[in-house]
Amino acid sequence: MSDGHSWHSDVALEEGRPAYLPRGLKRVPRGVDELATEHLVLNMGPQHPSTHGVLHVLIELDGEEVISAEASLGYLHRGIEKLAESRRYHQVATLLDRADYVSGLHTETAFALATEKLAGIEVPWRASWLRSLAMELNRYASHLVWLGTFGMDAGAMAPFLYIMRDREMILDILEEWCGSRMMFNYVRPGGVFADIPAGLDAKIRAWLRVADSYLDDNDALLGGNEIFQARIRGTGLIDAATALAFGMTGGCLRASGVDYDLRRDVPYCAYGELDFEVPLGVNGDNLDRYTVRVGEMRQCLRLIRQLVDGVPEGDFTAKVPKVFRPPAGESYAAVESPRGELGIHIVSDGGLTPYRMRLRSPAYFNLAIVDEALAGGLVADAIVTLGSLDIVLGEIDR
Amino acid sequence: MWGLGVLKGFGITIKNMFRPVITVQYPEQRLPIPERARWAVHAVFNEDGTPKCTACLICVKECPDHVLRVESSTRPEGGKHIDTYVYELGACMMCGLCVTACPYDAIEMSHEYELATRDHSDLTRMLLFDVDAASPRRTPREDAAPAPTGTEAADA
Ligand code: SF4
Ligand code: SF4
Numbered sequence: 001m002s003d004g005h006s007w008h009s010d011v012a013l014e015e016g017r018p019a020y021l022p023r024g025l026k027r028v029p030r031g032v033d034e035l036a037t038e039h040l041v042l043n044m045g046p047q048h049p050s051t052h053g054v055l056h057v058l059i060e061l062d063g064e065e066v067i068s069a070e071a072s073l074g075y076l077h078r079g080i081e082k083l084a085e086s087r088r089y090h091q092v093a094t095l096l097d098r099a100d101y102v103s104g105l106h107t108e109t110a111f112a113l114a115t116e117k118l119a120g121i122e123v124p125w126r127a128s129w130l131r132s133l134a135m136e137l138n139r140y141a142s143h144l145v146w147l148g149t150f151g152m153d154a155g156a157m158a159p160f161l162y163i164m165r166d167r168e169m170i171l172d173i174l175e176e177w178c179g180s181r182m183m184f185n186y187v188r189p190g191g192v193f194a195d196i197p198a199g200l201d202a203k204i205r206a207w208l209r210v211a212d213s214y215l216d217d218n219d220a221l222l223g224g225n226e227i228f229q230a231r232i233r234g235t236g237l238i239d240a241a242t243a244l245a246f247g248m249t250g251g252c253l254r255a256s257g258v259d260y261d262l263r264r265d266v267p268y269c270a271y272g273e274l275d276f277e278v279p280l281g282v283n284g285d286n287l288d289r290y291t292v293r294v295g296e297m298r299q300c301l302r303l304i305r306q307l308v309d310g311v312p313e314g315d316f317t318a319k320v321p322k323v324f325r326p327p328a329g330e331s332y333a334a335v336e337s338p339r340g341e342l343g344i345h346i347v348s349d350g351g352l353t354p355y356r357m358r359l360r361s362p363a364y365f366n367l368a369i370v371d372e373a374l375a376g377g378l379v380a381d382a383i384v385t386l387g388s389l390d391i392v393l394g395e396i397d398r
Numbered sequence: 399m400w401g402l403g404v405l406k407g408f409g410i411t412i413k414n415m416f417r418p419v420i421t422v423q424y425p426e427q428r429l430p431i432p433e434r435a436r437w438a439v440h441a442v443f444n445e446d447g448t449p450k451c452t453a454c455l456i457c458v459k460e461c462p463d464h465v466l467r468v469e470s471s472t473r474p475e476g477g478k479h480i481d482t483y484v485y486e487l488g489a490c491m492m493c494g495l496c497v498t499a500c501p502y503d504a505i506e507m508s509h510e511y512e513l514a515t516r517d518h519s520d521l522t523r524m525l526l527f528d529v530d531a532a533s534p535r536r537t538p539r540e541d542a543a544p545a546p547t548g549t550e551a552a553d554a
Contacts, residue, residue: 090495094491094495158411162414165420176432179507180435197434217413220403220406220410221407225403226400226404
């Protein structure tokens with residue numbers, strides 16, 4: 001045989017990389033050469049129910065133990081960044097809703113902030129406030145999805161059903177407010193698309209009255225359960241240095257003990273005025289990620305209380321010309337999405353559409369850690385650890 | 399004590415059995431749809447049955463998915479005549495940008511949400527067909543946007 005790939009002889013083989021090795025796998029499974037106990041390469045996904053979408057993870061197994069893992073991406077790629085180059089600035093939000101479809105308002109806001117920075121638009125205070133309120137509701141809904149699916153990854157079915165019911169209450173509020181349950185198209189450069197409807201604050205307050213007890217119930221059902229605790233304690237360890245090296249952000253980073261939250265450290269919208277704490281973990285195991293996110297949900301309720309009580313008077317949007325051409329230049333704005341630092345980088349050539357838009361999606365960086373987090377653990381823990389990272393494939397593959 | 403949390407969990411599950419039911423027996427029962435909810439785009443008519451649309455094509459340029467198509471001709475006595483106003487429902491993402499952009503309130507986001515169909519051709523709708531367009535001189539909306547003109551319309 002030639003020294004090329006067995007199927008494509010014109011493709012040269014990498015040094016020390018046999019042709020039978022699946023693409024994307026980093027190393028030759030140990031043990032194959034000696035023909036001792038062979039390692040099993042398991043394709044988890046892209047249609048595995050526990051990968052939260054169309055994630056494909058190649059896991060190399062020695063019996064039950066994970067030797068290495070590698071995420072193979074791109075199954076949900078829709079070319080959002082490229083499409084944005086042919087959309088005018090107020091049309092891009094429709095694409096970004098579909099990037100992170102669990103918390104669309106954060107992506108929309110990041111884009112609006114970047115555009116406003118570029119064009120020097122002053123956003124009315126009421127608009128910033130409404131954005132924050134809508135984002136916090138969205139964050140809570142997103143964390144509820146995570147809480148439910150994380151429990152389900154560990155085998156807890158009932159909490160998922162209760163949590164989805166609780167989430168429905170928020171989605172109802174957001175539908176009444178933004179016109180859609182998940183594809184909001186609400187935040188526009190300059191402000192928001194429409195004011196908060198009359199009477200919605202009463203509805204939010206009514207939900208807040210029960211939200212605490214529902215969260216307590218769900219937390220007791222999952223985090224209070226000793227079997228669940230035993231499953232998630234000490235697995236999926238990510239130490240602070242590794243987390244930082246991989247560019248992790250959000251709850252995953254804070255669970256490793258790094259105190260970094262954009263809402264407090266680089267305040268945007270109304271967050272500079274608000275009073276909240278940033279929960280931190282110690283070890284960076286699955287239990288820490290659980291506690292940090294549940295703690296964040298409690299802070300979220302605290303923020304929503306402050307936000308709904310203090311909606312200021314004013315306009316809900318600044319005057320933005322219909323034919324909007326920001327000056328040539330570039331800008332970057334980031335928000336703390338439920339998954340971490342979600343940034344939008346816009347390059348403008350002064351035209352009607354962005355010259356280039358780049359989405360820094362936090363889950364992409366958080367997912368990059370799979371090899372470090374899964375290796376050495378058991379395959380059953382791999383699923384729990386993947387769940388604890390709170391990934392959204394729409395945002396990773398864009 | 400080990401196992402107390404598990405017992406407490408059972409308690410919560412039992413408590414949840416007595417929480418009120420939130421599901422409804424669709425299609426006999428339906429949940430109300432909020433005022434702002436966005437579903438299929440409908441054309442809006444005046445009381446006398448004439449369309450409000452002036453065939454100004456602003457909505458066509460505004461739609462990010464290019465699902466609206468208006469073909470119009472000029473009447474011999476002046477004014478515009480809408481030959482077809484085609485709406486590709488299957489490709490519409492119900493973003494509402496066309497409705498926001500229309501200066502004459504001639505289309506609306508309806509509450510028609512049961513959009514499933516057996517026939518693919520049902521997803522291409524004729525919102526208006528062979529009617530005279532409204533005269534644009536009829537008062538446009540207060541906050542209406544000026545129609546993009548000349549070069550701006552061209553590179554939009
Ligand atoms: S009047 Fe409204 S619906 Fe008719 S073409 Fe103009 S923008 Fe479209
Ligand atoms: S709702 Fe959006 S996608 Fe649908 S026709 Fe209007 S602008 Fe186009």
